Amino acid sequence: xxxxxxxxxxxxxxxxxxxxxxxxxxxxxxxxxxxxxxxxxxxxxxxxxxxxxxxxxxxxxxxxxxxxxxxxxxxxxxxxxxxxxxxxxxxxxxxxxxxxxxxxxxxxxxxxxxxxxxxxxxxxxxxxxxxxxxxxxxxxxxxxxxxxxxxxxxxxxxxxxxxxxxxxxxxxxxxxxxxxxxxxxxxxxxxxxxxxxxxxxxxxxxxxxxxxxxxxxxxxxxxxxxxxxxxxxxxxxxxxxxxxxxxxxxxxxxxxxxxxxxxxxxxxxxxxxxxxxxxxxxxxxxxxxxxxxxxxxxxxxxxxxxxxxxxxxxxxxxxxxxxxxxxxxxxxxxxxxxxxxxxxxxxxxxxxxxxxxxxxxxxxxxxxxxxxxxxxxxxxxxxxxxxx
Amino acid sequence: xxxxxxxxxxxxxxxxxxxxxxxxxxxxxxxxxxxxxxxxxxxxxxxxxxxxxxxxxxxxxxxxxxxxxxxxxxxxxxxxxxxxxxxxxxxxxxxxxxxxxxxxxxxxxxxxxxxxxxxxxxxxxxxxx
Numbered sequence: 001x002x003x004x005x006x007x008x009x010x011x012x013x014x015x016x017x018x019x020x021x022x023x024x025x026x027x028x029x030x031x032x033x034x035x036x037x038x039x040x041x042x043x044x045x046x047x048x049x050x051x052x053x054x055x056x057x058x059x060x061x062x063x064x065x066x067x068x069x070x071x072x073x074x075x076x077x078x079x080x081x082x083x084x085x086x087x088x089x090x091x092x093x094x095x096x097x098x099x100x101x102x103x104x105x106x107x108x109x110x111x112x113x114x115x116x117x118x119x120x121x122x123x124x125x126x127x128x129x130x131x132x133x134x135x136x137x138x139x140x141x142x143x144x145x146x147x148x149x150x151x152x153x154x155x156x157x158x159x160x161x162x163x164x165x166x167x168x169x170x171x172x173x174x175x176x177x178x179x180x181x182x183x184x185x186x187x188x189x190x191x192x193x194x195x196x197x198x199x200x201x202x203x204x205x206x207x208x209x210x211x212x213x214x215x216x217x218x219x220x221x222x223x224x225x226x227x228x229x230x231x232x233x234x235x236x237x238x239x240x241x242x243x244x245x246x247x248x249x250x251x252x253x254x255x256x257x258x259x260x261x262x263x264x265x266x267x268x269x270x271x272x273x274x275x276x277x278x279x280x281x282x283x284x285x286x287x288x289x290x291x292x293x294x295x296x297x298x299x300x301x302x303x304x305x306x307x308x309x310x311x312x313x314x315x316x317x318x319x320x321x322x323x324x325x326x327x328x329x330x331x332x333x334x335x336x337x338x339x340x341x342x343x344x345x346x347x348x349x350x351x352x353x354x355x356x357x358x359x360x361x362x363x364x365x366x367x368x369x370x371x372x373x374x375x376x377x378x379x380x381x382x383x384x385x386x387x388x
Numbered sequence: 389x390x391x392x393x394x395x396x397x398x399x400x401x402x403x404x405x406x407x408x409x410x411x412x413x414x415x416x417x418x419x420x421x422x423x424x425x426x427x428x429x430x431x432x433x434x435x436x437x438x439x440x441x442x443x444x445x446x447x448x449x450x451x452x453x454x455x456x457x458x459x460x461x462x463x464x465x466x467x468x469x470x471x472x473x474x475x476x477x478x479x480x481x482x483x484x485x486x487x488x489x490x491x492x493x494x495x496x497x498x499x500x501x502x503x504x505x506x507x508x509x510x511x512x513x514x515x516x517x
Contacts, residue, residue: 123458127458134480137509137511137512138481138513139454139457139464141457143454143456148450148452148469148470150452198455198456200455201452202452254450
């Protein structure tokens with residue numbers, strides 16, 4: 001079984017560019033990824049591409065060949081759709097392809113064009129990740145679903161909005177030096193608490209922004225990396241995926257994410273690590289409460305205690321296990337289909353010393369990327385390790 | 389829905405039943421409950437599912453007040469959405485006939501099929517008992 005190496009990656013700036021097509025966004029990300037990887041486009045065996053709402057935002061289906069063309073590669077291409085975990089699912093299949101020897105070089109990526117829909121249109125588009133009959137038609141929005149989980153968490157384990165505000169403040173702080181981030185601005189606790197409510201208890205600053213953007217990564221087999229003398233010190237050593245009932249109300253727990261726990265346990269076992277080995281993580285903080293649920297599901301915090309992790313400094317840049325040093329979805333932005341691969345790109349750079357925040361994890365050997373779809377009816381987790 | 393004349397089989401019959409105070413869930417021989425349309429028990433794969441009447445009242449287990457809705461609820465906002473347990477199943481619904489400040493976990497509610505002020509479409513609702 002071949003080890004999987006990250007040969008290079010590329011991100012567009014995440015943010016507001018309503019006029020840019022997803023094919024243009026993705027092309028830009030791939031140009032950077034190929035430059036960084038030193039892998040010729042002609043060596044790519046397959047493109048696995050994540051996108052969620054292309055039908056709604058661009059009236060476009062069948063993204064695979066369109067994006068292969070945009071990237072300038074002649075290889076079979078398939079789109080992956082698993083809501084916000086779309087490109088995490090693509091990474092997982094890329095790992096399998098390389099491990100089983102089928103492919104030596106796989107281009108993974110994703111893109112999303114969202115801001116052209118406006119806030120109401122994007123809210124409507126995001127809602128299709130929930131059960132249309134039983135949730136959306138009752139008026140549940142995507143922020144509304146996470147608000148239901150936040151209230152359930154408060155009722156069951158305690159905590160308050162101010163605890164969540166510390167998650168938002170931390171992630172904005174982390175994004176200050178990330179030139180790809182949508183928000184490179186600090187916020188205070190009061191900004192979060194006084195922001196307009198979206199779905200109570202969550203307000204504007206508890207929510208990730210609506211974003212346009214793309215991410216790409218060139219993944220290669222260890223043999224290919226050695227043969228071509230690539231500088232690829234980071235490997236993807238573990239992969240896991242979990243699933244759950246579609247509607248939040250059909251789950252056993254309203255304030256936990258078993259699909260992410262399942263994915264995490266599988267990925268840790270695959271990599272031969274324990275949660276205690278994790279030095280740094282990029283987690284799917286589409287809302288502040290989502291980061292809390294994620295670090296508990298990944299066993300980085302006991303259930304019921306993740307709520308205080310940011311406030312008490314355990315997950316800040318100088319804390320024991322920094323979470324979302326990229327700024328996370330909250331500050332970096334969340335172009336849905338790009339997010340899973342962008343986490344791999346950020347984490348890879350953090351571990352290899354090529355990230356503006358690498359100084360906070362200079363001794364780190366092991367990182368984890370957690371990508372979640374819907375109200376975590378889908379989740380993928382990947383373990384990345386760097387040669388030291 | 390893409391066409392107002394076309395219903396969603398299973399779901400619309402359920403709303404009809406709820407309007408007649410005869411809401412139900414589907415139960416398999418193992419006692420797992422789920423919502424229609426459903427041919428197979430999602431918990432165990434059993435295919436002999438039977439309709440079981442839901443209790444008249446349920447209890448709110450979590451809730452939120454939504455200020456930024458989808459376009460289909462533009463005129464309805466702000467409104468409260470809750471997850472309530474009705475016997476063996478939970479449902480997501482809009483809380484009606486209640487001041488938003490009075491909605492809380494533990495509140496006893498009954499089903500009330502209401503309509504969206506924005507679209508006139510039927511909406512699964514809860515009203516305090």
